[in-house]
Amino acid sequence: MSYETGGHQKTENxxxxxxxxxxxxxxxxxxxxxxxxxxxxxxxxxxFQKREVESKMIAWN
Incomplete structure (x- = not known):
């Protein structure tokens, strides 16, 4: 299926x-x-980042 590249790109943005x-x-x-x-x-x-920070905080205590 083909569609207009320009229109599709504008829509995605x-x-x-x-x-x-x-x-x-x-x-x-x-x-x-x-x-x-x-x-x-x-x-x-x-x-994931939140869990990583929380685990580092626990390790420091």
């Missing part, structure tokens, strides 16, 4: 609003799914 319109086209749906995965990855990184 738009900040997430947390919802999409019901009749959205494929490009917007694709960008929303990718954003959800990026947000999930960021959440996991923060959670």
């Amino acid at each position: 738009i900040a997430s609003h947390g919802s999409i319109v019901k009749m959205s086209d494929f490009i917007l749906l694709d960008a929303s799914i990718k954003m959800a995965f990026r947000l999930h990855d960021s959440y996991l990184k923060v959670r």
Whole structure:
């Protein structure tokens, strides 16, 4: 499946609003799914870093 590269790239760079319109086209749906995965990855990184800091604090005490 091919789609407009420029439009797709612009859509991916738009900040997430947390919802999409019901009749959205494929490009917007694709960008929303990718954003959800990026947000999930960021959440996991923060959670890991928090545990790492907490374990170092415990080790120092």
